[in-house]
Amino acid sequence: MSDDRRSVKTYVPEDQKAIWQDHADDLGMSQSEFVRTMVQAGRRGFSIDGADNPVEPDPSGSDPGGSDLERRVEAALSDGVLSWEELVDAVFDDFEGRLEGALDSLQDRNRVRYNGREGGYTLIDE
Incomplete structure (x- = not known):
């Protein structure tokens, strides 16, 4: 990444x-x-909204997602x-591979x- 950085501002609701x-x-x-x-x-074409979060929570309940992300970074x-x-x-x-697998499985079902x-992609109503 270049050291020649520029600021970008955006305004979003407080919540x-x-x-x-x-x-x-x-x-x-x-x-x-x-x-x-x-x-x-x-920009890569997928959303991150909690359900599609690439970081899985630590099953112990401590540091949710942090240690998994740290292992990936390492x-x-x-x-x-x-x-x-x-x-x-x-x-x-x-995550991209896991998302593809999940979509394949959901489409198969x-x-x-x-x-x-x-x-x-769209959810099929039951």
């Missing part, structure tokens, strides 16, 4: 900001890191130095289908 801050805290990120990561994730960095974008890609690559006309 949305609080949700983002809580989520950033859970992931051990600053709010700026969290927003930057979520924007990059969105594994990604074990081969050397990575930029912010490379690190985000490395951490989210695992006829719970989800791809709707080309609307350009995305």
Whole structure:
């Protein structure tokens, strides 16, 4: 990542900001890191809304999601130095595969289908 950074401002409802801050805290990120990561994730074509969160909670209940994310970061960095974008890609690559598997499973069970006309996946009503 270049040291030539620029500020970007956005305005969101107070409750949305609080949700983002809580989520950033859970992931051990600053709010700026969290927003930057979520924007990059969105640009890759999937959403992060809690249900699709790439960080799984620690079954012990302590440090929810933090240790799993830390293990992923350590594994990604074990081969050397990575930029912010490379690190985000490395951490989210695992999620992308898991998301694809989940979509395949849901489609096999006829719970989800791809709707080309609307350009995305849709839940099939029972």
